[in-house]
Amino acid sequence: SQTIHQWPATLVQPVGSPLSLECTVEGTSNPNLYWYRQAAGRGLQLLFYSVGIGQISSEVPQNLSASRPQDRQFILSSKKLLLSDSGFYLCAWTPSLTGSTDTQYFGPGTRLTVL
Amino acid sequence: AQSVSQHNHHVILSEAASLELGCNYSYGGTVNLFWYVQYPGQHLQLLLKYFSGDPLVKGIKGFEAEFIKSKFSFNLRKPSVQWSDTAEYFCAVLGGSQGNLIFGKGTKLSVKP
Numbered sequence: 237s238q239t240i241h242q243w244p245a246t247l248v249q250p251v252g253s254p255l256s257l258e259c260t261v262e263g264t265s266n267p268n269l270y271w272y273r274q275a276a277g278r279g280l281q282l283l284f285y286s287v288g289i290g291q292i293s294s295e296v297p298q299n300l301s302a303s304r305p306q307d308r309q310f311i312l313s314s315k316k317l318l319l320s321d322s323g324f325y326l327c328a329w330t331p332s333l334t335g336s337t338d339t340q341y342f343g344p345g346t347r348l349t350v351l
Numbered sequence: 352a353q354s355v356s357q358h359n360h361h362v363i364l365s366e367a368a369s370l371e372l373g374c375n376y377s378y379g380g381t382v383n384l385f386w387y388v389q390y391p392g393q394h395l396q397l398l399l400k401y402f403s404g405d406p407l408v409k410g411i412k413g414f415e416a417e418f419i420k421s422k423f424s425f426n427l428r429k430p431s432v433q434w435s436d437t438a439e440y441f442c443a444v445l446g447g448s449q450g451n452l453i454f455g456k457g458t459k460l461s462v463k464p
Contacts, residue, residue: 270451279355280441280454295451326395328452339385340452342395 238263242327242343249350255300255314257346259327262308267329269310270340271302275323283325286310287332322350353378353446357455364432365463372427372458374416374442383445384425385452386416390438398440401425412436434464 239262249255261267271283282295284302292302299318303311310327327343358373376382386398399410406418416427425442439459443452 272454274457279357279456280443280452282451282453285451339397339400341397342387344394 238329238341240327240329240341240343242325242346244346245344246347247349249317249348251319251350252316255312255317255321255348257312257325257348259310259312259343260308261310261329264308264329264331266307266332268332269304270328270330271310271312272326272328273323274326275320280326284310284312317350319350322348324348353444353453355442355444355453355455357440357442357458359458360456361459361461363461363463366434367431368462370427370429370432370436370460372440372442372460374425374427374455375423376425376442376444376446377423378444378446384416384418385443385445386410386414386425386427387441387443387454388438389441395441398427432460432462434462436460437462 241260243258269286272280273283274280285293286304289304289307299321300312300314325346325348328340330340354377356375384401387395388398389395398414399408399416401408401418409415414427414429416425418425437460439457441457442455446453
């Protein structure tokens with residue numbers, strides 16, 4: 237069966253420090269991968285989307301970047317964190333070839349607090 | 352662009368009370384609709400989904416939702432809530448430019464024992 241992992245689970249970082257959040261999926265090949273963020277009082281917002289290694293699409297301009305160095309690995313990064321980067325970051329995956337009716341499966345999330 | 356509205360930010364109920372959480376989406380036509388639930392300290396999990404067919408969809412743990420196309424709504428219901436239903440509930444529609452989900456802001460449900 238497929239599983240999705242995220243780490244770290246929680247992170248407290250000072251403003252201006254770098255960030256690296258990791259997401260890995262097991263039990264599937266060539267998944268579509270997503271990074272979402274949930275800020276306080278707001279819904280989940282799509283940040284990045286990837287259909288394959290090295291292929292990243294960004295939904296909104298921001299202080300963050302994403303990379304997909306391996307098929308089942310998706311990394312969210314920042315060179316210098318801002319206070320507004322605080323939030324709950326969720327990674328999700330879908331099968332890549334099943335069309336528009338995919339259910340998205342979510343990881344446990346990372347709670348990031350920028351001080 | 353597609354958007355999702357959840358009307359209630361925080362709902363507080365006593366056990367055995369009936370639940371209805373509102374969800375409206377903005378764009379007509381063919382829609383794929385979802386309710387996700389996040390229990391305290393747990394993953395976001397799929398509760399139920401609607402793609403086509405019977406507009407009354409039954410999910411896990413006694414939840415159901417009704418798709419009403421004329422009202423652009425997909426409200427979540429449960430006839431009798433339990434303390435273990437305390438969680439945050441998210442309505443979502445598949446409609447982003449990247450095949451992603453568009454979420455509402457979520458409704459926090461607190462059930463008093």
